[in-house]
Amino acid sequence: MNSGLLTLVALLAPVSAFLVLAVVAPLRRAGRPGAYFSILGAAVSLGAAVTAWRTYDGAITRLAWDWLPSEGRPLATVGVLADETSTVMLVLVALVAFLVQVYSLSYLSDEPPQGLGRYYTYQSLFAFSMMGLVLAPNLLQLFICWELVGLCSYLLIGYWYQKPEAARAAVKAFWTTKAGDVGLLIGIVMLWKLAGTFDLGELRAMVTANQLPLAGLSIITFCIYLGAMGKSAQFPLHVWLPDAMEGPTPVSALIHAATMVTAGVYLLHRTSWLFALTPDVLVIVAWIGAFTALLAAVLACVQDDIKRVLAYSTVSQLGYMMAAIGAGFSTAGFFHLLTHGLFKALLFLGAGAVIHAVHSNDLSHMGGLAKRMPQTATVFIIGTLSLAGIPLFAGFLSKEEILGSVWEGGLVGPFALLMLVAFLTAFYMFRVVFLAFFGAAPAHAHTGPHESGHHGDPPAPMMLPLWTLALLSLAVGVYSTFIGPGLVAVPEGAAEHAAPGWLTPAAVGVALAGIGLAWLTYQRGTINAASLASMFGPIRQAALAKFWIDDLFEGVLAAGTLAFSRLVGWIDRYLVDGVLNVVSAWTVTTGDEMRSIQTGRAQDYVYGLAVGLLLLLVWARWSLT
Amino acid sequence: MGLQAYLILAAVVFGIGLFGVMTRRNTIGILLGIELMLNAVNINLVAFARFSGSEVGMIFTVFAICITVAEAAMGLAIVILLFRIRRTVMADHLDLLKG
Numbered sequence: 001m002n003s004g005l006l007t008l009v010a011l012l013a014p015v016s017a018f019l020v021l022a023v024v025a026p027l028r029r030a031g032r033p034g035a036y037f038s039i040l041g042a043a044v045s046l047g048a049a050v051t052a053w054r055t056y057d058g059a060i061t062r063l064a065w066d067w068l069p070s071e072g073r074p075l076a077t078v079g080v081l082a083d084e085t086s087t088v089m090l091v092l093v094a095l096v097a098f099l100v101q102v103y104s105l106s107y108l109s110d111e112p113p114q115g116l117g118r119y120y121t122y123q124s125l126f127a128f129s130m131m132g133l134v135l136a137p138n139l140l141q142l143f144i145c146w147e148l149v150g151l152c153s154y155l156l157i158g159y160w161y162q163k164p165e166a167a168r169a170a171v172k173a174f175w176t177t178k179a180g181d182v183g184l185l186i187g188i189v190m191l192w193k194l195a196g197t198f199d200l201g202e203l204r205a206m207v208t209a210n211q212l213p214l215a216g217l218s219i220i221t222f223c224i225y226l227g228a229m230g231k232s233a234q235f236p237l238h239v240w241l242p243d244a245m246e247g248p249t250p251v252s253a254l255i256h257a258a259t260m261v262t263a264g265v266y267l268l269h270r271t272s273w274l275f276a277l278t279p280d281v282l283v284i285v286a287w288i289g290a291f292t293a294l295l296a297a298v299l300a301c302v303q304d305d306i307k308r309v310l311a312y313s314t315v316s317q318l319g320y321m322m323a324a325i326g327a328g329f330s331t332a333g334f335f336h337l338l339t340h341g342l343f344k345a346l347l348f349l350g351a352g353a354v355i356h357a358v359h360s361n362d363l364s365h366m367g368g369l370a371k372r373m374p375q376t377a378t379v380f381i382i383g384t385l386s387l388a389g390i391p392l393f394a395g396f397l398s399k400e401e402i403l404g405s406v407w408e409g410g411l412v413g414p415f416a417l418l419m420l421v422a423f424l425t426a427f428y429m430f431r432v433v434f435l436a437f438f439g440a441a442p443a444h445a446h447t448g449p450h451e452s453g454h455h456g457d458p459p460a461p462m463m464l465p466l467w468t469l470a471l472l473s474l475a476v477g478v479y480s481t482f483i484g485p486g487l488v489a490v491p492e493g494a495a496e497h498a499a500p501g502w503l504t505p506a507a508v509g510v511a512l513a514g515i516g517l518a519w520l521t522y523q524r525g526t527i528n529a530a531s532l533a534s535m536f537g538p539i540r541q542a543a544l545a546k547f548w549i550d551d552l553f554e555g556v557l558a559a560g561t562l563a564f565s566r567l568v569g570w571i572d573r574y575l576v577d578g579v580l581n582v583v584s585a586w587t588v589t590t591g592d593e594m595r596s597i598q599t600g601r602a603q604d605y606v607y608g609l610a611v612g613l614l615l616l617l618v619w620a621r622w623s624l625t
Numbered sequence: 626m627g628l629q630a631y632l633i634l635a636a637v638v639f640g641i642g643l644f645g646v647m648t649r650r651n652t653i654g655i656l657l658g659i660e661l662m663l664n665a666v667n668i669n670l671v672a673f674a675r676f677s678g679s680e681v682g683m684i685f686t687v688f689a690i691c692i693t694v695a696e697a698a699m700g701l702a703i704v705i706l707l708f709r710i711r712r713t714v715m716a717d718h719l720d721l722l723k724g
Contacts (some may be wrong), residue, residue: 598722
């Protein structure tokens, strides 16, 4: 079986599970049996994906069927495109989807069966959509799956739709990403107009042969970037991601690690040869990426909700990836995407375990958890070290690659921002670690209603995914630290961007400084947290208000919509209705005036007749002679 | 006397008839006016027939006189019915067609 067929199996397994769950209502409403069925689909998919990745022999396999027939040749095709990028991404998606589904079985054990069945139906569809996006051989299929991914994230973020915040967050996520999707659609159609094809392979061949006209290409790539901006939560469309925390924690892990937000980065990596033609757009990508990274890192420092810290750290890391892509080294960004997928899923699932035990998202309700749940603490710290970019852990080499490529790309400004972010990342993540797992447990932590039975580490279905991800993070970290980025083949030409020698010590040193500051502040208490906060008074205030970006959006959109509605209402009331009212009033008054002629007396009619006849005669006399 | 004299006579009689129709308040007066107008037309027809040498106009006139008699009978019958229903024969009171 070649890798093309295997990827097709990986793609069709979750959609079969979804279709069965969607059609067979009793299975779905039964809850756990439906969940097992969905997990089976995810397991088959994972097996096929791993086999496809391992047996991938360097030959790009393309299985495509004609779709949308038109004159000459079909307008579009559907199918799978298995190459080294898509197979490794497929493994990440399948792995995280599978682990999240296993984990959810225990995490959502209190849910009613109908809810659980619904959850797993969406999960299967989500996995299918993302895999379809990853394997898409053309931009049209990619766009369809892209929209499906958006729909699934809407459904899962709003899983607890009875909660108003969750419903609002789901809608917000949907329309924020939709704003970017419009750009993507316009970009794809404009590219089709320019090149005459949606097919990625044909497009790439045209680019290689220099057949693609460069005029107007910047607008197209910028439109495509807009789509990626919405999905991958780049400033200013990042506002939906922190709110998406209203969904169940495993959903956050899925969205942040493998699906949804990675789609934008993946798209840019997939079309990096196209973006290479428009360096002006790439510079924008890099600057926005670096700025997003800094903005989100600052926001993460002031959050008290453990999930929101992680959410902002995702935004920040996505900024990292975008900066690398903007510097022209999309492979570095993609490599970070893969390692980040591993440890961010780990961190979210670990946070879920903590929330499951404490029944609160608030950091102030945690503390001293390392004693109560030692395994969770261990895997969470592994994830944190990976995110901080410490050697031997997964994020180390990928972060180095990104910093090196941004430096190599000559973008000194973004490079400085990213170094600052590296410091902040280590600081805010270890702030979480020290606050949640060390220090004294707060007095009111044990007063929850579900106190009994939730003290220690979570049960095996939750622990196993955590350990799997932790060990994978370690394995990837050790492998990449000593041998190199084995997950992604660095394309020829990009390999020799040898980072300057001082880069590694500097980056690690900055990360260690961040950890040290967090340790001094939150563990030793040498530095008072309050006085540290007051040092950054205005920035802290601004960060607490999310830099007013949400307010700005809300204000502009609300005020704009209201003003526009008022204008439209005025036009309707006074212009449209006014014309009609005047016409009808005229008709009525004219009729009133005209009817007084009709006296009803026969003699008046005779009079009119005679006068009319006389006038006719006079007219005939004057005009006919 | 030439044709013109007959035509002037007919026009004068027609004018008197029309004036009567338009100004008389009494319905019977209006009917009388209509008769005058009809007779003016008859004078025209006879005069043209006499001066053109064709008898068609004369025959028309005979028919017209017959029909005028019938019309006068119908008109008087309507006036009598009007008087029975409305208790008046004054034309300016009969405004059922008023809009």
